[in-house]
Amino acid sequence: MAKQSTQTLTLLNQLAADEVEAAMQALAQAMQQLEQAQQQQVMLAQYQQEYEQQWQQVVQNGLKADLYRNFQGFFSQLELAVRTQNAQIEQCQAIVQQQRLRLQEKQRKQKSYEVLITRAQTSQAKAENKRDQKMMDEFASRARRARW
Structure with a gap:
C-alpha cells in the first residue's frame, strides 16, 4: 500500500x-515580450527626439501655417504612440509579475510533493527495517529454542 502511495506521489x-516547466516557458515568453516592448519604446523615444530637433530647425527658419499643422498633427500622433507603448510596457510588466507568481506557486507545489515523497520513503524504509528486525528476532528466538 505504501509503495502505491509513493508511486502516486x-x-x-x-x-x-x-x-513548473510550462510556467517557466510562459515567464520567458512574457519577459521576451516585455523586452521587445521596451526596445520599441526606446526607438519611439529616439524618433520623437529626432523629430523635435527637426521641428526646432524648421521653426528657426520660419514655416508656413500648413506645414505647422502637419508637424503638430504628426507630433501629437507620435506622442500618442509613445503613451500607447508605455501602457503596453506596463501591461507586459504586470504579465511578467503574474507569471513569476504562477511559477513560484508551481514550484511550491512541486516541492511539497517532493517532501511528501521523502516522508513516504522514510516511513516505508522504517517499516521495512522494523519488519526485518522482527524477522531477525524471531529467527534468533527459534535458533535459541532449537539449541535447548
Whole structure:
C-alpha cells in the first residue's frame, strides 16, 4: 500500500514538474515580450527626439501655417504612440509579475510533493527495517529454542 502511495506521489510530482516547466516557458515568453516592448519604446523615444530637433530647425527658419499643422498633427500622433507603448510596457510588466507568481506557486507545489515523497520513503524504509528486525528476532528466538 505504501509503495502505491509513493508511486502516486511520484506521478503527481512529475505532473507538477511539467507544470513548473510550462510556467517557466510562459515567464520567458512574457519577459521576451516585455523586452521587445521596451526596445520599441526606446526607438519611439529616439524618433520623437529626432523629430523635435527637426521641428526646432524648421521653426528657426520660419514655416508656413500648413506645414505647422502637419508637424503638430504628426507630433501629437507620435506622442500618442509613445503613451500607447508605455501602457503596453506596463501591461507586459504586470504579465511578467503574474507569471513569476504562477511559477513560484508551481514550484511550491512541486516541492511539497517532493517532501511528501521523502516522508513516504522514510516511513516505508522504517517499516521495512522494523519488519526485518522482527524477522531477525524471531529467527534468533527459534535458533535459541532449537539449541535447548
